[in-house]
Amino acid sequence: MTGYEVKQRADRTLRFYWVAPAMSQVYSELARLADAGLVTASLVGPGGRRDRRYRISPDGLARLREWQTTSEPEFPILKHPVALRLLMGSISSPDAARAMLTDYRRTLAERRAELSAVRESLADRPEFAYPALVADWGLAYYASEDAIVAELSERLPAADGSGASDS
């Protein structure tokens, strides 16, 4: 794949479980991997274009496999701007918190639809069995997130004045 294609692939699937890397990072990382011999590059394109097409090397595949099965996975890192704001809900009004949660459910629904589309494109394709499992994982996460946020919204105090104290 070219760097550009790697970026497209990452935007399609990787971003749900990791980060969608910037183009600049894709290119610099690919260059580092090539230096380390973990991928090989070839210049391609009819008419001698300077597109670089990368392929994983046997060494790279071995290292990837080793990383995958031997190294201990870290615990997932979550950075949740909505939960972070809710944590300090007491400095503002319950209504502000409620509105924020409602908005969040909306964007959650959009994300869910995007991942659903990915999941459908993976159906009945044995070569994508693992990506399909992971997509289902993501969909389950979004479903549970929507359910708990709905519940939390209801548990928020009814509208009255404004913020109480915190410590």
Add this chain to the structure above:
Amino acid sequence: MTGYEVKQRADRTLRFYWVAPAMSQVYSELARLADAGLVTASLVGPGGRRDRRYRISPDGLARLREWQTTSEPEFPILKHPVALRLLMGSISSPDAARAMLTDYRRTLAERRAELSAVRESLADRPEFAYPALVADWGLAYYASEDAIVAELSERLPAADGSGASDS
């Protein structure tokens, strides 16, 4: 609070929804906030120790409130090393994937117990109503995570040779 106390607080609650910052970051960030006038520092301690105790300033509180209610929260960022490895499950054996998921459920249970303890310490304390809501959010997440991982484990192909192809 002192920087040290801020760090302890972050380790106790913030780490479930964000990151547990390194001590060094707590101190440098506190210094930046003090420079910006968003917190005020006072030297304290019997006998003239040089402990710095910080307090949020009126300006800081106003800015925090503004950030909380006015700024649009980003969508949560998840970095999930287990999902990332599972995504490429086809380069190794289903058994390796199964073992990884089993391990993950174990550490998930530990985390869940830790957050449960925090949640219990927050019970029946109206001043911690919002932190309690957020703790319940986290507990719901861990519960759903455990359920879906158990299900995915079962959907993994039964043991046979080793890895198939991927693309």
Add this chain to the structure above:
DNA sequence: TGTAGCATGTAAGCCGTTACATGATTGA
């Protein structure tokens, strides 16, 4: 002929980490 998409990079900077470095207080 112009614009959207394909394609590749460099530079500066932010957020967060680990490693390094220091010192006071409490209590076994």
Add this chain to the structure above:
DNA sequence: TCAATCATGTAACGGCTTACATGCTACA
């Protein structure tokens, strides 16, 4: 008296971002 905990910082570096910069190809 020694170890754990409280307490504060600096330096180097990693991963990732935004801004900046360039040029080709397909097609409306």
